[in-house]
Amino acid sequence: MTDPVKLTIDGKEAAAPKGMNLIEAAKLVGVEVPHYCYHPKLTIAGNCRMCLVDVGMPKLGADKKPELGPDGKPVILFGPKLSIGCNTTVAEGMVVHTRSAKVIKAREGVMEFLLVNHPLDCPICDQAGECRLQEFSVDYGKGQSRFIEEKVHKPKKTEIGPKIMLDDERCILCSRCVRFMKEVAGQDCLGFVERGSYSTLTCYPGMEPNTNYDLNIVDICPVGALTSNDFRFKQRVWFLKETKSICPNCATGCNTVLWSREGVVHRQTPRDNDAVNQCWMCDHGRLHYQFINDPNRFVAPTVKSGAMGERFNLTWPEATRQIGERLKALKGKGATIAAIGTTRATTEELFLFNKLVREVLGAELVDCVPHVGEGDKFLLNADRSPNMNGAKLAGVTADPVGSRIPVIAEAIKSGRIKTLIIHGENVAKHGIAEDLLGKLELLVVIDTLPNKVTELAHFVLAGATFAEKRGTFINGKARLQRLNAAIPSPGIARPEWQTFAALLNELGADGKYLAIEDVFADMTRTLAPLAGLNLSKIGDQGVELKLGTVTPPAASAEKPAATVEAKA
């Protein structure tokens, strides 16, 4: 911090950067200034009046220097009125009281006003447990209401687009949502109608919010006015476990929290990270988590072995043994093996996948399926892979990514490739037709949900979703970020790194991978950008890597293969 501004907050010396407001400056010295309307990423509204504090400035003498009192300290002059912390910036020598009797009385007054027309329906309110009204009521509320008049009644169920429900009686008119839609989401669609105590938040009929960022207003609503249709009435938030995670739906890698209970993820919300997503996330990513809880999830490894093609569950040791037996038989026949990995896997999984298919089995036709969608100028990246950079770093991709998939398809067709290992991709949708897959002598698929490919697979190894494992993603801006396991996988399904580690072991390439940390440590030895790191060092905010240009491994057979294709 160059030239910090020195001030005193509740008797504590603080040094704050120029231009910082008193709410933020107080945080620096561990003082919480309660507030509702203030939000660090939005313009200042100053309407809730909860952050009123007592602000004094040194009295200046004729020489423009602070006048000193008998105790040798500057004489401080306090204004007749309190000031709002959100709109008061730090100044040299400023003295701030956030807990004086005057301030407490003001906060108690504001708190009471906020509740006089509030329905006090916490028992049926989804916000209960994470409601700022509840929280500050504990500090500044009265046990009993002094308000005995009839409350103002307002609309209870206004649809704010298809994703959000508004209860106007709970709304405290802080305007955070109005400002967010206008300033961040770029759609000026929310506003207040009527006036005074009858003021009502609404949107113009037929012009509801319809951006990809609408649900952020549910997060920033400090009360229970705005609730997400996806989550409302589902769970009490205090029953939910919070797990820090990363959104797996695009290359941005928004930092998130997964909210789960008894093995079920109930919602996904953004987590602060100024280097990635500030405190927002897009609705596309936020709402795309239901596959975690899909009842059709694979619960165990299976083998297709019956006369009629029936599938049988296996134990993991048995699955590993059976697959290992088939793969051992292919030693030295790497040219007949191809593998398709996934850019949705963790870096650790990609690393072990690469080790298995390239280094141990000697496959050269290895690639990933690219996932591309429409991006926007804010958070949603056109690259829908959460870990494209991880895949590239691990060496699982061709250049360009996915360019080798038609080559693989042709090689299956020509009969050159007889074994295919697929991780987490329904390749039937990405250039390898079902009839080709049917020709394979061995198809091993590691996945979480059934699809055409898993139907055809000889072995299906039940995998884990991002919510069930630890590991890392490297986002589109080369930021290495950490996933944490929120819930266990269903049945005996397990994180793929364990499956790959077991197969490596079976094939005589013991990596001594007892924990994810061991895999990471191995990566740091092999992959230069990760040198010196460990999972703890990544922390909750991630670290930026210097990836440089990673040259994807070329397949020696590629050119001739292409020639073969041409001939075929």
Add this chain to the structure above:
Amino acid sequence: MALNVAADLEKHVDEIVTHYPPQHKRAAVLWLLHLLQEQFGHLGKEQVEWTATKLGLQPINVWELITFYPMFTAKPRGKFHIKVCRTLSCELCGCGGILERLKKKLGVGLDEKTSDGLFTISTVECLAACGTGPVMMVNDELFENLTPDAAETIIDRVKATGKLEQQPLPKPVAPHPLEKRVLLANLTKPNYTGSMDDYVREGGYRSLPKALGMKPDDIVAEVKNSEVRGRGGAGFPCGMKWSFLAKGTGKPIYLVCNADESEPGTFKDRQLLHYEPHQLIEGIVVSCYAVGAHVAYIYIRGEMPYGAKILARAIEEARAKNFLGKNILGKGFDCEIYVHRGAGAYICGEETGLIESLEGKRAYPRIKPPFPAVVGLFGCPTVVNNVETLSNIPHIINNGAAWFKELGVPGSRGTRLVCVSGAVKRPGYYEFEMGKLTMRQLIEDLCGGLKEGRKLKGVIPGGSSMPVLKADQIDVALDFESLRKAGTMAGSGGIIVLDDTVDIVQSTLNVAQFYAHESCGQCTPCREGTLWMEKMLHRIRQGHGRPEDVDLLWDVADNIDGKTICPLGEAAAWPVKAFVTKYRSEFEAACKNGNGSKKH
């Protein structure tokens, strides 16, 4: 369905849009809504969407305004909209009886339309004609000194003729010997109409060539030296306000004339706007020159439609004489004045609420800093001055700061227009040197004392937001400092006299109702506290007050006081605190028997 807007109306709309910077054409929205409502009778979906498209807005931006400004309506009203003032001065003069008579005669409740589609009756807040209360407006016409019978006659005539007759401006009253008229000096001169010719004949516009021959900074210095304080309510020194304007920002500077007179009990600007518009225009042009502004807006409250027309005509006259427009009087100074109409919101009297309203938004006062002198209208340095303040400027330039300082007393220089309403024999407006008269002289001499058989109970000295003075406190001189020392403020100069027949609890309710209705709803204490006080007072008035309600009322007011974005918080809190403190026994008596069981 597309709205069918007549070509000439659309042309008018397009012309109005040019009054505002192209990137701020939203500012024209209140004007557009007035015009559309005049044509269509209401502002429904089609009108909202037409306006939004016209100004490049979202429909929500327009809908927000229609529900904020009470002059606008989404539902069709009767052809004749009767607006009965219900605020304190009119209530003291018996507006309740008029309202009851009208409702009975027309057989409708408030805000309902008569079955023939002719009438809708509404109550409105202070129409700034308190000295001639009770008053009501029917469409654009103001009817003063009403009685129930007179109100009924008006309805009968409208019914019989199907038309509304234009009401003439009341004839100005000759000054009382104790008055010193400067701003109102011309009013009672023979055949004086306030036209350009009359004004120039009486020496008007003399300050303009003089000022244009001076350096702008010298004019600012002259105004500073005159020690003239703002006449809107806060009494801030005008010259100092001008000197705060941010210089060299590369942005234009704006001058805004606050003609949104709406503090209950105040009707002085109404006189200056209706009778002496050129004095104001002269003051504005000189002030613009002094502060470096080339565009000024006069924000006139919506309920003064004639004032707006008179100003528009006067502006045309001034332009014809080259007192306005390009290269004024050949001195190389350009200046334009535009009239901007409000639409019924007291909060627009607060300067930043006014700026927001002028920009075409809900009149939510801004948090300060930044102050308008730095970031004001359209994000540019702006000075906002009251009508009376600006009307003083030509006199200061003509006669010099020294002359001005001869008038009045230290701290309160010049004359002041005060407005007296309530229980006096001669209510009305008076102009006199500040500090040279006491409240007692004003009431007993100028106003002729209280009405027969009445005794004084109290006086509200500066608009209904100022703390009341008790009957034994009226030997106070009428200037800023003396009133401040008496624990109140000179405010807007609206003096409301309360006699011994007045029920203080009812008057407190009336005032509380005003502020609850006018609270913009932006910040918590005012939004929630004002309505709470009103509901509590309703309950007390109906006999359901509990002994603890007296202290509760005071405490709710205290929790608003000083905690809000703008001074409406104090305006709502101070009168309640003062009434409860000074007439506590009346509140205690009213709260003796109830148990609070009935809720309001």
